[in-house]
Amino acid sequence: MVDYSQQADDYKRIENAIHFIEDNFKSQPTLDEIAKSVHLSKFHFNRIFKRWAGIGPVQFLHFITLDYTKQKMANSKSLLDASLDAGLSGPSRLHDLFVTFDAMTPGDFKKQGDGLKIKYCFCGSPFGQCLIATTERGVCHFGFLQKNDRSDALSQLYEAWPGAMFYENSEPIEPLLNRIFNLDQVDDARPFNILVKGTNFQINVWKALLQIPSGNVVSYQDIAAYIGRPKAFRAVASAIAINPIAYLIPCHRVIAKSGKIHQYRWGSSRKKAIVGWEAVKKVAI
Known part of the structure; x- marks a missing residue:
């Protein structure tokens, strides 16, 4: 049985990260900058993201980009x-x-x-x-x-x-x-x-x-x-x-x-998360 309470807690970080990316997409933030925006180290953020999505944040972003959706x-x-x-x-x-x-x-x-x-x-x-x-x-x-x-x-x-x-x-x-x-x-x-x-x-x-x-x-x-x-x-x-x-x-x-x-x-960030x-x-x- 999946621990959905843990997934819900992880999602809070994911949603905040997506918010940050939405607000700063023109500057193409790095993984370090995205992790910092949710007050985590790059390595910890990467672990949480993989636990939630099954892949890393950089790969995940591919699935919610304009090129991919088009x-x-x-x-x-x-x-x-x-x-x-x-x-x-x-x-x-x-x-x-x-x-x-x-x-x-x-x-x-x-x-x-x-x-x-x-x-x-x-x-x-x-x-x-x-x-x-x-x-x-x-x-x-x-x-x-x-x-x-x-x-x-x-x-x-x-x-x-x-x-x-x-x-x-x-x-x-x-x-x-x-x-x-x-x-x-x-x-x-x-x-x-x-x-x-x-x-x-x-x-x-x-x-x-x-x-x-x-x-x-x-x-x-x-x-x-x-x-x-x-x-x-x-x-x-x-x-x-x-x-x-x-x-x-x-x-x-x-x-x-x-x-x-x-x-x-x-919320649009949640929609992006579900689609990805x-x-x-x-x-x-």
């Missing part, structure tokens, strides 16, 4: 087209996590979750502290904490399900985390069930995100074209921006047409 974007349309014929096994399977949607009925939506029992839990992850909420029908919320602010994260959950009854989950969360972030090393191929509520358009956008293979990126325009609404890319961007379930619905795999990685509900982390895993397979 290269990946060139194949984005063919990736989405190919996913239509993909099965759920082998290298071309739709989504590593086998996510299945349970969209709320119009009646359920109108009740705003009235009477729904929701268990929630704060826990560590490879991308910092997160809040996971579940119902009998599946995961209904998954978000990363901004500045470790638990009260703000809970407020977002309460606002999303104003009629629900909330309980703090006392059961071990590590098996669920292991399935989410380490599926290739667990013997559990059951699909993830998620419960979402939104307009038909939003749900179609979120479903389309499941077609993007891990380690790849596409543009907002690609998703708009994929759902048959090529001129609605701004509406697509808006739907992606309010995705209620991070990582499982991989909105982080959608980037600007220019190849820039930004605009993420849980998945790219590393894909290369390692």
Whole structure:
């Protein structure tokens, strides 16, 4: 079992390093300068980074550069087209996590979750502290904490399900985390069930995100074209921006047409970290 508390602690350093690189990319900072920005020696920083990502920081940066993302974007349309014929096994399977949607009925939506029992839990992850909420029908919320602010994260959950009854989950969360972030090393191929509520358009956008293979990126325009609404890319961007379930619905795999990685509900640095982390895993397979 992976120590996700340790990974969350490591991620704090990684995120600060990515912030530093973003702010100083024009001067092309050295590994020494990046390590110094997070108050570590070059050797200690390198060890932490390898423990978190599996490779060193210099190699990792390759996966989040503009040149790399542009290269990946060139194949984005063919990736989405190919996913239509993909099965759920082998290298071309739709989504590593086998996510299945349970969209709320119009009646359920109108009740705003009235009477729904929701268990929630704060826990560590490879991308910092997160809040996971579940119902009998599946995961209904998954978000990363901004500045470790638990009260703000809970407020977002309460606002999303104003009629629900909330309980703090006392059961071990590590098996669920292991399935989410380490599926290739667990013997559990059951699909993830998620419960979402939104307009038909939003749900179609979120479903389309499941077609993007891990380690790849596409543009907002690609998703708009994929759902048959090529001129609605701004509406697509808006739907992606309010995705209620991070990582499982991989909105982080959608980037600007220019190849820039930004605009993420849980912070652009975190989006860069996830995109790079998945790219590393894909290369390692």
